[in-house]
Amino acid sequence: MSAITPDLVAAHQLTEAEYERIVSLLGREPTYTELGIFSVMWSEHCSYKSSRLHLKKLPTRSKLVVQGPGENAGIVDIGGGYAIAFKIESHNHPSFIEPFQGAATGVGGILRDIFTMGARPIAVLDALRFGPLDDPETGARNRRILEGVVAGIAHYGNCFGVPTVGGETVFEPSYAGNPLVNVFALGVFRKDQIFYARAEGEGNPVIYVGAKTGRDGIHGASMASAEFSEESHQKRPNVQVGDPFLEKLLLEACLEAMQTGAIVGIQDMGAAGLTCSTCEMGSRGHTGIEIDLQYVPQRESGMTPYEIMLSESQERMLLVAAKGREQEVVRVFRKWGLDAVTIGVVTGDGKMRVKYHGRVVAEIDTRALADEAPIYDRPHTAPLRTAPLEAPGFASADLNRDLRTLLTSADLCSKRWIWEQYDYMVRTNTLQGPGGDAAIVRIKETGTSVAMALDGNGRYTYLSPREGAKLMVAECCRNLSTVGALPVAATNNLNFGNPERPGIMAQLVEAIEGMAEACEFFETPITGGNVSLYNETLGEAVFPSPVLGIVGLLDTRPPLTIHFKNPGRAVVLLGGLGTCDPVRFGGTQYAKQVLKDLWGLPPALDMDYEKRVQAAMRRIAESGLAESAHDLSDGGLAVALAECSFGEDPIGAVIELDSRLRPELLLFHEGPSRILVSTADPEAVARLAAGYGVEAPRIGTTAADVLKISNRGAALIQAGARELKEAWEGALEKMLHA
Amino acid sequence: MKFGVVVFPGSNCDHDAWYAVSQNLGEQADFIWHDSTDLGGADAVILPGGFSYGDYLRCGAIAKFSPVMAAVRRFAQEGGLVLGICNGFQILVECGLLPGALIRNRGLKFICRPVDLVTVTTDSPFTNQSAKGEIVRIPIAHGEGCYVADERTLDELEAEDRVVYRYLDNPNGSARDIAGILNRQRNVLGMMPHPERASDPLLGSTGGLAVFRSMAAAVEKAAVR
Numbered sequence: 001m002s003a004i005t006p007d008l009v010a011a012h013q014l015t016e017a018e019y020e021r022i023v024s025l026l027g028r029e030p031t032y033t034e035l036g037i038f039s040v041m042w043s044e045h046c047s048y049k050s051s052r053l054h055l056k057k058l059p060t061r062s063k064l065v066v067q068g069p070g071e072n073a074g075i076v077d078i079g080g081g082y083a084i085a086f087k088i089e090s091h092n093h094p095s096f097i098e099p100f101q102g103a104a105t106g107v108g109g110i111l112r113d114i115f116t117m118g119a120r121p122i123a124v125l126d127a128l129r130f131g132p133l134d135d136p137e138t139g140a141r142n143r144r145i146l147e148g149v150v151a152g153i154a155h156y157g158n159c160f161g162v163p164t165v166g167g168e169t170v171f172e173p174s175y176a177g178n179p180l181v182n183v184f185a186l187g188v189f190r191k192d193q194i195f196y197a198r199a200e201g202e203g204n205p206v207i208y209v210g211a212k213t214g215r216d217g218i219h220g221a222s223m224a225s226a227e228f229s230e231e232s233h234q235k236r237p238n239v240q241v242g243d244p245f246l247e248k249l250l251l252e253a254c255l256e257a258m259q260t261g262a263i264v265g266i267q268d269m270g271a272a273g274l275t276c277s278t279c280e281m282g283s284r285g286h287t288g289i290e291i292d293l294q295y296v297p298q299r300e301s302g303m304t305p306y307e308i309m310l311s312e313s314q315e316r317m318l319l320v321a322a323k324g325r326e327q328e329v330v331r332v333f334r335k336w337g338l339d340a341v342t343i344g345v346v347t348g349d350g351k352m353r354v355k356y357h358g359r360v361v362a363e364i365d366t367r368a369l370a371d372e373a374p375i376y377d378r379p380h381t382a383p384l385r386t387a388p389l390e391a392p393g394f395a396s397a398d399l400n401r402d403l404r405t406l407l408t409s410a411d412l413c414s415k416r417w418i419w420e421q422y423d424y425m426v427r428t429n430t431l432q433g434p435g436g437d438a439a440i441v442r443i444k445e446t447g448t449s450v451a452m453a454l455d456g457n458g459r460y461t462y463l464s465p466r467e468g469a470k471l472m473v474a475e476c477c478r479n480l481s482t483v484g485a486l487p488v489a490a491t492n493n494l495n496f497g498n499p500e501r502p503g504i505m506a507q508l509v510e511a512i513e514g515m516a517e518a519c520e521f522f523e524t525p526i527t528g529g530n531v532s533l534y535n536e537t538l539g540e541a542v543f544p545s546p547v548l549g550i551v552g553l554l555d556t557r558p559p560l561t562i563h564f565k566n567p568g569r570a571v572v573l574l575g576g577l578g579t580c581d582p583v584r585f586g587g588t589q590y591a592k593q594v595l596k597d598l599w600g601l602p603p604a605l606d607m608d609y610e611k612r613v614q615a616a617m618r619r620i621a622e623s624g625l626a627e628s629a630h631d632l633s634d635g636g637l638a639v640a641l642a643e644c645s646f647g648e649d650p651i652g653a654v655i656e657l658d659s660r661l662r663p664e665l666l667l668f669h670e671g672p673s674r675i676l677v678s679t680a681d682p683e684a685v686a687r688l689a690a691g692y693g694v695e696a697p698r699i700g701t702t703a704a705d706v707l708k709i710s711n712r713g714a715a716l717i718q719a720g721a722r723e724l725k726e727a728w729e730g731a732l733e734k735m736l737h738a
Numbered sequence: 739m740k741f742g743v744v745v746f747p748g749s750n751c752d753h754d755a756w757y758a759v760s761q762n763l764g765e766q767a768d769f770i771w772h773d774s775t776d777l778g779g780a781d782a783v784i785l786p787g788g789f790s791y792g793d794y795l796r797c798g799a800i801a802k803f804s805p806v807m808a809a810v811r812r813f814a815q816e817g818g819l820v821l822g823i824c825n826g827f828q829i830l831v832e833c834g835l836l837p838g839a840l841i842r843n844r845g846l847k848f849i850c851r852p853v854d855l856v857t858v859t860t861d862s863p864f865t866n867q868s869a870k871g872e873i874v875r876i877p878i879a880h881g882e883g884c885y886v887a888d889e890r891t892l893d894e895l896e897a898e899d900r901v902v903y904r905y906l907d908n909p910n911g912s913a914r915d916i917a918g919i920l921n922r923q924r925n926v927l928g929m930m931p932h933p934e935r936a937s938d939p940l941l942g943s944t945g946g947l948a949v950f951r952s953m954a955a956a957v958e959k960a961a962v963r
Contacts, residue, residue, distance in 0.1 A: 154848050158879070159789045161750025245748050245792030337747065421848045423879040425935050426787075428754045442940065444757070558940060 004029055012039035018374055025368045033306045033354065034362045037369065040219065040272035040310060041279065044533050047373035050499035051531045054509050057516045058526040064488050065525055072113040072197055072267065073187075074527020076489045078553055080446035083194065085119040086186035088127075088454070088493045088549045090532040094239040095181040099148025103181050104156040104242040108314050110185040111160060112268035115251050116317060118195040118258050119187030122427055123441045124157050126167040126183045127454045127493070127547040131176025133410050133735045138176040143736055145179050152242075153183070154421040159244035160251070163430050164422035166439035167454055171410040174458070177537030182493040182530075184454055184549040188443055195258060197267035197277075198285035199320045199346045204264055206278075206289055206344040207326060209333050210250050210316040212299035216240045217273070217312025246315040246338075253336035254317065260332065262325035269316040275309045277318040279352045282366035285320075289366070290353040291344030305361040309354065320346055376499075383465050383510055384503030384541070387598045391582035394595055396664050399716050402594050406635045406668070407642055407724060409593040413731035414646075432559040437479040437631055442556045451485035451552040457634075458543030459587045460602035465507045465544050467602050468587075469514030474610045474672050475633055476550040477522045481614035482631045482675055483560050484621030485552030490519055492529040492548050497541025499533050507544035508533075515546060521607050524550055560621050562630035563647030564702045569627055570682035571653050571702060573637075574620070575613040576695040578671030580604075580661065589635045590668035603671045609694070610673040616692040617675050623688065625679050632674040638667040638709060638717060640676055645707055645721040646728060652707040652721035653678075655700035663716050667709065678702055739957040741767040741950075742780025744810070744826075746801050751787030751823065751934060758934035759784070763950045772804045781957045782819035783810055785826025787879070787932060797840065797882050798828035807833055819863055819953050820926045824880055827918070827928030836921055836928045837895070838887030844911025848881040852943065854906040855917050855931060859899045862920055863956030864927045867948045874945030876931040878909060883930040885912040885919075895919055903929055 009019045012035055022030055022038050030038060040046060048055065060068035066083055067075035073087040091106025107124060114121045128149060131142035146169075157164045162185070199206070217240035257263055265285060267277040274296070282289040293308045303311075321329045326342060333340035347353070352369065354362040365372075396402055406412050419434035431449060432440040438453040455476035461468030477487040492515065497504040519526055535542045564571075585591060586600030620626050632640045645652040659666050679685050682698045689696035700709075707724065709717040741759045745752045752769065760767040768778055772790075777783060790801035801807065807829070814820045814835055822830040830836045843849055857865055857872040868874070887895070892913055895901050903918040910930070918929030933946025 151847075158848060158881075159748070159750075159792070161788060243792070245789060245794070248750065248789075249747055420851055423848070423850045425850060425877055425879060425932075425941075426750055426754065428757060428935055428938065428941060431940060556940065 004035055008035065012036065013043065014039055018042060021374060025372060026364065031361060033309060034364060036306045036310050037275045037362055037364065040275055041369045042373045046272050046276060048531055049374050050376050050378050050533060051494065051508065052375050053377055054512045057512055059516060059520045060525050060527065062489065062523060062525050065527055067527065069526065069528045072116050074489065074491055075194060076527065076551065077191060078443065078446060078448060078450065080448065081191055082188060082443060082446050083191040084186055084188050084450060084551065085114050085117045086184065086491055086551055087113050087528045088182055088184040088491045088547065089530040090180065090182045090493050090495060092178065092180050092495065092532050092535055095149055096179055098239040099145045100152040101239050101241050103149040103152030105240045105314055106181050106183045107153055107156040108242045108244065108247050109270045110183045111162060111247060112270065114185050114187035115254055116197065116266050116268040118193050118255065119189040120255060121162045121185050121187040122429060123186045123439065123452060124162050124164045124183060125439060125452055125454050125549065126153060126181065127456060128167065128169045129175040129180035129545060130171050132171050132173055134738065135176065142176055149181055150418050150421055156242055156244045158423040160248050161426050163424045163426050165424050165430055165441060166434045166452065169415055169418060172458060172543060174542045177540060178535045178542050180495050180542065180545060182547045184491065186450065186452060186551065193258065195263065195266050197281050198265040199281035199287050199289055200264050200285040202287065202346055202348040204320050204323050204346045205326045205342045206291060206346060207319050207321055207329060207340055208296055208343045209319060209338055209340045211243065211246055211313055212297040212339065213308055213311045214299045214313045215303065215307055215311060218307055218310045240312050240314050242314050249336045249338055250315055250317065253333045253338055257329050257332040260328045262322050262328040264320040264322055266317060266319040269318060271312065273310060273312045279366045279369040281318065281320065282352055283370035288347035288349045288351040288353065289344055290347050292355040294357045295341050295343040297339045297341055305354065305356045378499050378505045379502045380506035380509050381502040383506040385462060387463060389583065389600055391586060391600055392597060399663055399667065400719060402590065403638050403642065403717055404727060406589055406593050406639055407728040408731040410732065410735060411589060412635050412639060414729040415732065416729060417732045432483065432561065436562055437482040438485065440483055440559050447556055449554050449556045451480045451483050451554060452549065453479035454547060454549045455479065456545055456547035458545040459592065459598060461511055461546060462543040463587045463600065463602050465510035466514035467605065469511040469546055470518040470607065471602055471605050471672060472546060472548050473515060473518035473522055474605055474607065476548045477524060478614055478631045480550055480552035481617045482629045484618055485554040486618060487522060487524050487550050487552045489527050490524040490548055490550045492526055492546060494531045495535050495542060495545040495547065496533050497536045504541055511544055511546050518607065522611065560626055560629050562644055563628055564644050564651040564653065564678050565627045567651055567702050567704045569678045569680055569702045570698050571655065571700045572677045572679060572682050572685050572696050573674060573699045574617060574677050574689055574694065574696045575674040576697060577657065577659050578674055580665045580669035580671050585665055585669055588668060588670045590664060605672050612692040613673045613675065613694050616689045616694045619688050620677060620685055625681055625685050626677045628678045630676045632676065633670060636668040636670050641709065642707060642724055644676055646725040650705055650721035650725050651702055652705055653700050653702045654706065655709040657699060657709065657711040659711055663711065666711060667716060739765055739781040739954055740779065741765055741782050741784060742770045742777050743767060743784045743786055744770045744772065744806055746772045746790035746804060748790045748792050749786050749788035751932065755784045755786045755823065755934045758937040759950050762937040762947060763954065765954055770806060772806050775805050775809055777809050777813055782953050783813060785822040785829055787824030787826065790825055790829065797825060798832035801829045802833035811835065814926050817923065817925050819956060821864065821953065822928040823932055823934065824930055827930055828882065830926060830928040835926050836919060837891045838885055840882050841884045841886055842882050843884050849909055850877065850879040851909060852877045853909055853931060855903040856906055858901045858904055861899060862902055862924050862927065864949050864952050865902055866955055867952040873906065875943045876933055876936040876946045878931050880930055884910045885916045887913060898922065902927055
């Protein structure tokens with residue numbers, strides 16, 4: 001075995017201090033295999049060493065939370081004896097290097113996190129961030145990455161048989177060198193059939209199931225913990241290759257094997273593969289695990305212990321069975337045509353002991369690896385930003401043209417081209433798929449439904465990490481309330497740049513603190529998630545991009561959708577027109593798409609009012625008074641009105657406003673706490689809203705195929721709804737094929 | 739009556755089909771495992787959607803060799819009702835129970851979308867509860883659903899009134915807008931759209947339920963006779 005040199009330590013992305021810590025924990029020099037094991041377990045990706053200190057600030061508990069952070073996924077009680085497991089995870093770095101496989105294995109990884117707990121995945125959503133499609137320099141590559149990522153998600157999810165029911169896609173120059181691919185998955189199971197990733201019971205056999213181990217993905221976790229350079233594309237072999245068919249078999253076999261009662265604990269092999277699953281199961285079970293790598297099914301010959309331990313080959317699981325009952329488990333996996341091999345045993349000595357043909361190649365305390373990882377309180381100063389605070393002078397030349405610019409922008413145009421490539425209906429539970437404010441999936445077993453939404457606004461968070469994070473929580477909750485669901489719990493994905501830069505670290509800290517405050521206030525504890533740092537290429541960081549996924553509960557009923565259904569109905573703006581000044585206008589889509597600028601601060605948020613607006617909305621949805629509902633967000637009032645008009649048979653509206661705001665702000669400001677409702681009974685809606693101290697002015701009437709907006713008698717917008725819809729719907733494809 | 743829903747490794751609409759016929763329609767339904775050599779006394783068989791055996795080769799090309807397909811073939815030859823949905827349709831053409839082939843969609847992309855279908859014939863055990871010319875909305879979800887056959891076969895399908903459904907707005911490039919076809923004996927239907935996804939009012943359309951209801955009616959009628 002080669003000696004451990006400082007160069008070798010550096011090549012493993014371990015600092016000198018970290019190496020010394022390893023030596024002191026072991027009481028000796030590590031072997032080469034041990035060095036590899038420490039390097040992945042202590043990588044940023046696996047150890048959360050830069051974020052852990054701050055993640056503690058997040059609320060994680062409520063009456064409904066069964067399992068918070070620390071397991072494969074968070075679990076929430078949905079009543080009727082059932083629970084849901086859900087989590088979001090990133091696959092940013094692999095998706096940049098190899099978009100199709102990177103995104104596909106991102107889906108595969110999060111699905112395993114769900115079904116390893118015993119839950120059957122019933123929904124996937126994804127939050128995607130790319131560079132601009134029309135950029136003269138990077139556009140071609142950005143388009144290729146988008147097409148690859150979407151095809152990869154479709155390939156994996158469609159074949160596996162989980163509906164991809166929603167998500168969001170945003171374009172910004174800062175993502176050109178570092179796209180973000182965050183995948184959320186949710187599964188359902190009986191509350192008394194939850195499985196945990198714990199190795200318990202000394203003498204119980206440790207069984208390897210699923211795909212054979214190959215050389216793919218070695219050091220994937222470390223790759224995900226470093227910035228990109230010009231040589232990053234040489235890291236393509238570090239990206240794993242996914243096999244959704246095998247994963248589908250693994251799902252069915254695992255769920256069936258769990259029914260035997262012979263499984264004690266189970267964990268998927270994701271980042272850091274066999275290393276991570278072995279030591280985490282031992283650490284959580286307060287036990288040790290001894291394995292011999294000669295029994296690990298391998299698809300290549302001549303693999304070293306180091307390679308076997310660090311491989312990130314996909315579609316593999318590690319489980320602990322009750323001693324003497326392993327054949328019951330093996331039989332199920334055989335039925336599904338899968339490898340299931342006993343590779344070791346649970347021990348009582350708290351050590352992860354790895355042998356190769358009987359010779360010990362690594363012996364490390366499981367808790368040293370999993371729990372003794374370094375924790376850094378990295379210095380943080382003021383959040384990095386270069387945008388000015390003051391607003392530039394601006395005046396619209398043509399508001400109609402501005403609206404069209406917004407509706408045909410990559411951020412706001414129809415994403416049908418993307419989501420039609422996803423099977424969003426398989427499992428016949430999708431009450432509302434992509435294109436709404438929140439996705440709704442019914443639970444056949446309980447007669448209730450789960451609503452889900454993902455949100456994140458990098459521009460807001462860039463202008464103010466703290467306020468941006470709060471706005472994100474508010475909007476995500478609002479999306480759920482708009483379909484009538486009560487938000488109950490959340491999962492987060494923190495995508496930031498290099499935490500060793502104090503300005504970036506400050507973004508992370510302030511965003512977490514803002515999120516913590518808002519999640520506490522809106523009663524949506526964080527039950528798990530993922531941190532993805534070092535999202536930088538050549539020193540250029542992405543916008544601070546936290547992404548939040550929130551789940552909500554509601555009764556199963558026909559969905560309340562965003563589209564106007566009938567002409568002649570009242571249009572009510574629940575929450576009122578709101579207000580805005582030019583400084584708070586700098587993060588809007590109008591500033592981005594029309595003015596090509598960024599300044600000031602994100603919109604002002606009154607969390608108390610927001611909460612009341614949402615409560616009123618849920619009450620209105622429940623009462624059946626609303627024919628449609630759509631929350632205001634990107635693009636403000638005018639864009640939201642247009643989106644309401646874009647039903648299968650477009651129905652517009654004639655809107656007459658009474659406001660002192662200048663037209664650009666009035667039409668396009670993105671102040672929160674506002675929801676458009678169409679109803680046959682605006683007085684009843686206003687009465688319900690008043691009960692919550694929320695204003696609900698009637699601002700107009702739906703009308704066939706026309707969208708007219710005026711303020712105090714002055715015409716601002718006049719367009720055909722059908723014609724606007726066509727432009728909005730075809731925009732993305734046009735950009736892709738430009 | 740009893741429906742049998744075949745489960746191949748990689749089937750993923752098996753449970754949906756089972757739910758539609760058992761819960762939405764209210765008939766008995768059982769699953770049939772792919773290595774089974776009999777159909778467990780099913781009166782009608784459904785080959786569900788999904789990616790049988792991963793479909794890494796040609797869709798349905800491996801499934802055709804599975805033990806259960808020998809039983810399905812015998813069942814079909816004896817006049818039993820066989821409905822192939824999506825991947826099930828692909829399997830039926832691969833094993834020669836239906837003519838033609840299903841190739842990649844015209845746009846080379848997977849498409850998931852509710853589509854409108856014209857009911858071309860009601861002279862079939864799958865559409866006896868429908869009206870001729872009736873337009874039903876049933877979703878598609880496939881990457882390889884472009885139906886192709888030589889001109890003579892297509893002419894024959896039309897001359898023999900074996901085209902059951904046509905797309906109103908052809909999404910995938912299928913020859914002559916064909917969405918579903920019968921075998922010559924009219925007891926085997928292959929269709930790319932998913933009727934099991936349009937069998938529950940909560941999901942927005944019940945246009946697919948008539949397919950299962952027709953099958954049940956046909957089986958009842960045969961039993962009475």
